[in-house]
Amino acid sequence: MTGRAASVSRASLGSAQRLIACAAVLAASALLAGCAVRSSGGSVGASDLLDFTPTEVQRIARHGPWPPPPARDAGNAQSGRPAAEAFGGQLFFEARLSPSGRMSCATCHVPERQFADGLPRGHGLAALERNTPSLWNAVHERWQGWDGAADSLWSQAIRPLLDPREMASDAAHVQVAIARDRTLACGYERTFGRRATAMPAQAVLVDAAKAIGAFVATLVSPRTPFDEFRDALVRGDRAAAARYPAAAQRGLRLFVGRGQCALCHVGPRFSNGEFADTGLPFFTRPGVVDPGRQGGIEALRASPYNLLSRWAEPAAGTADGLADDSMKTRHLRAQHRNFGEFKVPGLRGAAHTAPYMHDGQLATLDAVVRHYSTLDIERLHADGERILKPLQLSDRESADLVAFLRTLSSPSPSPQPKPQPVCAPT
Numbered sequence: 001m002t003g004r005a006a007s008v009s010r011a012s013l014g015s016a017q018r019l020i021a022c023a024a025v026l027a028a029s030a031l032l033a034g035c036a037v038r039s040s041g042g043s044v045g046a047s048d049l050l051d052f053t054p055t056e057v058q059r060i061a062r063h064g065p066w067p068p069p070p071a072r073d074a075g076n077a078q079s080g081r082p083a084a085e086a087f088g089g090q091l092f093f094e095a096r097l098s099p100s101g102r103m104s105c106a107t108c109h110v111p112e113r114q115f116a117d118g119l120p121r122g123h124g125l126a127a128l129e130r131n132t133p134s135l136w137n138a139v140h141e142r143w144q145g146w147d148g149a150a151d152s153l154w155s156q157a158i159r160p161l162l163d164p165r166e167m168a169s170d171a172a173h174v175q176v177a178i179a180r181d182r183t184l185a186c187g188y189e190r191t192f193g194r195r196a197t198a199m200p201a202q203a204v205l206v207d208a209a210k211a212i213g214a215f216v217a218t219l220v221s222p223r224t225p226f227d228e229f230r231d232a233l234v235r236g237d238r239a240a241a242a243r244y245p246a247a248a249q250r251g252l253r254l255f256v257g258r259g260q261c262a263l264c265h266v267g268p269r270f271s272n273g274e275f276a277d278t279g280l281p282f283f284t285r286p287g288v289v290d291p292g293r294q295g296g297i298e299a300l301r302a303s304p305y306n307l308l309s310r311w312a313e314p315a316a317g318t319a320d321g322l323a324d325d326s327m328k329t330r331h332l333r334a335q336h337r338n339f340g341e342f343k344v345p346g347l348r349g350a351a352h353t354a355p356y357m358h359d360g361q362l363a364t365l366d367a368v369v370r371h372y373s374t375l376d377i378e379r380l381h382a383d384g385e386r387i388l389k390p391l392q393l394s395d396r397e398s399a400d401l402v403a404f405l406r407t408l409s410s411p412s413p414s415p416q417p418k419p420q421p422v423c424a425p426t
């Protein structure tokens with residue numbers, strides 16, 4: 001064989017070897033990819049763990065750990081006090097705070113329904129215009145309500161008490177309802193160290209609301225399959241992480257990646273706590289629109305019970321906590337872009353709190369994903385920050401994203417036990 005022929009032959013052999021090696025690598029990669037994306041409804045092997053990149057792991061880690069450190073209701077010295085939590089829990093279920101005797105906080109925030117009501121729009125003594133949000137983890141929110149019209153749990157509790165469409169009560173009725181019942185009167189006195197009859201009616205109303213706020217601050221949702229996966233991934237336990245369904249893994253990768261869902265639904269609660277235009281119609285009825293955050297800011301600044309009011313007080317054990325809490329309200333100003341914006345809800349427990357959005361117009365998680373997949377950008381405000389864009393998901397991607405969202409709920413959530421009264425009934 002000539003030198004040239006030998007050289008060509010060696011080159012050909014080298015090329016063939018490289019082709020064989022590349023084919024082997026591709027075959028192995030295809031096999032691993034097939035294992036990684038194989039759908040599973042239950043436990044899977046270690047080979048079913050997606051090869052998450054360090055960036056993806058970092059983004060996933062931001063959604064935990066869970067549960068978070070305990071938090072206290074802003075401007076509420078009763079928050080964190082066991083007696084106030086127990087008394088507030090009793091008032092939460094007390095229908096006599098409403099003159100009708102038919103409405104309590106628990107009428108709409110039903111423990112067995114994850115402290116929501118399962119209706120598209122709430123219904124008190126009359127029909128309301130917005131969906132009833134769950135109270136799970138509400139203490140960790142900066143603003144309360146779909147429009148953020150309250151800056152604390154206790155001030156939020158006052159609103160439905162006084163709203164004629166909800167409980168239709170007033171300060172005088174709340175005072176009488178507490179003072180005339182021996183168990184409630186005893187609970188009030190043990191909680192606040194004074195009799196309800198010795199206080200102005202408005203002070204009793206605020207006290208009652210602060211007790212309710214202290215109770216609601218204790219409502220923290222349970223851990224979920226996602227939390228088990230997230231913790232295993234962070235500590236490098238591949239075997240434990242691989243038990244997480246493959247479809248949910250793919251949906252999570254989409255959630256923190258191309259879908260950009262985590263731009264708004266970020267952190268342990270899966271919410272940035274702020275407000276956004278979702279591209280949905282915000283007509284409450286023909287010719288009438290819900291101003292959303294813009295109206296909420298105006299209502300908050302006009303409220304006699306906000307964190308700038310004389311009723312706000314620092315939490316027990318803090319010196320300057322009130323100043324820190326009230327800073328957000330002091331500098332709040334409505335802007336035109338706020339019109340039609342609604343709070344970004346936390347996604348924990350979402351599988352059990354249908355229907356969705358501020359007015360319950362989307363009945364299922366599938367409908368929510370479909371909305372963002374086919375988003376009509378013409379419905380978005382032109383002067384707002386445009387984050388949303390149509391995701392254009394395939395059927396499989398949509399199903400994966402829903403599979404992930406379902407893992408943010410406890411598979412079989414147990415209802416919150418009804419609090420025991422501070423004083424035994426007589």
